[in-house]
Amino acid sequence: MSLQALTVAYKEATVLQEISTSLPEGHLTAVIGPNGSGKSTLLRTMAGLLPYEGSLTLEGRELRRWKRRDLGLKVGLLPQRTIVSFPFAVCDLIDLGRLPHRQSFERRRRRDDDRIVEAARAVGVEALLFRPVTELSGGESQRVMIAMLLVQDPAVFLLDEPTSALDPCQAVRVLGLLRHLAREGKAVAITVHDVNSALGWADSIAALKDGRLLFHGTPSDLDGSILEEVYDTPFEAYRSEGGKTLWRALSLPS
């Protein structure tokens, strides 16, 4: 997926300005930035949900020219929050991820059931398959939604704060899974608030501020001055027991 001078506006407010970059296959890209910097808007635009100016191409073709069903096969988005009003069984909800692959009256294939079980196992919800999703905790629901995205099996995975509702153990499971997907050749982009988590798992980091792309590079290229510019606060580097460089904010934004 390639972005050239991508600009997105809601009514009169410009939310993303002149963003030019790419989302390469085989890469896990972490999008960081303060609240309101445009991270979710960027992902929603790349999923074809928002109108845009500039150029946004998938496989060389402008995104707005794609048919909706074809786009459903190619791009999958996990929104920041999903409230399910009806008590769908977890297995049925995950199965909806196969919708772009099926015609309206097409029978479910045996392979689809295998995919559901595999996806549920990958995110650790295989024991919940027959439970109503309305009875699950926030973190469990989040993992079910990720499983739904897995069975959709798009070429581009976009996940808006996939770990926000998860405990540290499940967060590591999901981040590891996403990195594995990237290694299999998928293009994966996630938004995260935990800078160290982004540095630890991502192949590249994109930093947004006020709708502009301030930085896009490898985790090793990211330094304190960039973080300070993004978050308007000084950052201090410290080393973990494993010798990795970690960052922490030193004060409130100026």
Added chain:
Amino acid sequence: MELTNHRRSRTRRLIFLLSALTALLLLVSFFRITCGDWNIAPLRALALLFGLADEGGSPELLVVRSLRLPRLLSAVGAGGALSVSGVVLQGLLSNPLAEPYTLGIASGAAFGAAIGFFLGGAWVTPASFIGAFGALCLSWFLASRAGGGATAYLVLAGIIVNAFLSAGVTLLKALADDRLGAIVLWLMGGFAGATKTGAVAVWIGGAVVLVPALILAQELDALSLGEERGTLLGIEERRLRLSLLASAAFATSLTVSRFGIIGFVGLVAPHLLRLLLGPRHRPLLLASFIGGGSLLAAADGVAQRLGELPVGVVTALLGGPVFCWILLRGTRR
């Protein structure tokens, strides 16, 4: 393997439930055809119904074929159409409390039909269509301008349109003078004057909403997860929403123009059946059609027994406590 077994047991449960609902419908139909003010022995009534007793022109034949049968078919068709419209609207708006009244569709149909009364009997049905679609378009327009067509705004806009058009109906009632009696009686809802044409009309309405909804049931499942979920799963969400809303409006307007305002069927039948079957739309739509039809036919029987009460009163009296039970059950959980 576990998943396959789960699906098999669910299919068995669905077949059992659909069979039980069909049996209930047949039982209600049997009572509605054989019992009434005029005592006709059950076997004789059935023989007359199926043309096995060749008595052209007998008054009993007239009662069974021209009064009881159209009334039964009208009540079943209207109940099915309203119930399925309720399921569709609940799914489209991701709101378990939605029904044909939510978007002002039923009030629009009632307002249009009331104007039709003023213009002359032939205008009632077309004016009701125009009213229902007008209300839907107005709700859609308000929601689009205020919140980009978001379902929450659609429900809000529907409440406003509903209140406005209900006031309009009350105003028309006040202005109706000598036609007041006819309008009031019709608004209260009932099947006392059901004809074959009315029965055909509501069955057409039921088919118009049921068939596309059944075909697009999986897409409806996705839409019920909330806005943009359908789009993300490759569905032309806006187009699908609008076409299914229009089909529900069509079914509602046909029912309201013929038999007045009948509340609660679109809410109670889907809710009860969702408890038994779960929220997947394909089985729910089928069961709701049969269940809603049985419910309204039975309620019409009760209304008739109590001296031709408005059937809407019976559905509300039955539906209210059931709904409270559902609500309290949900709270305890």
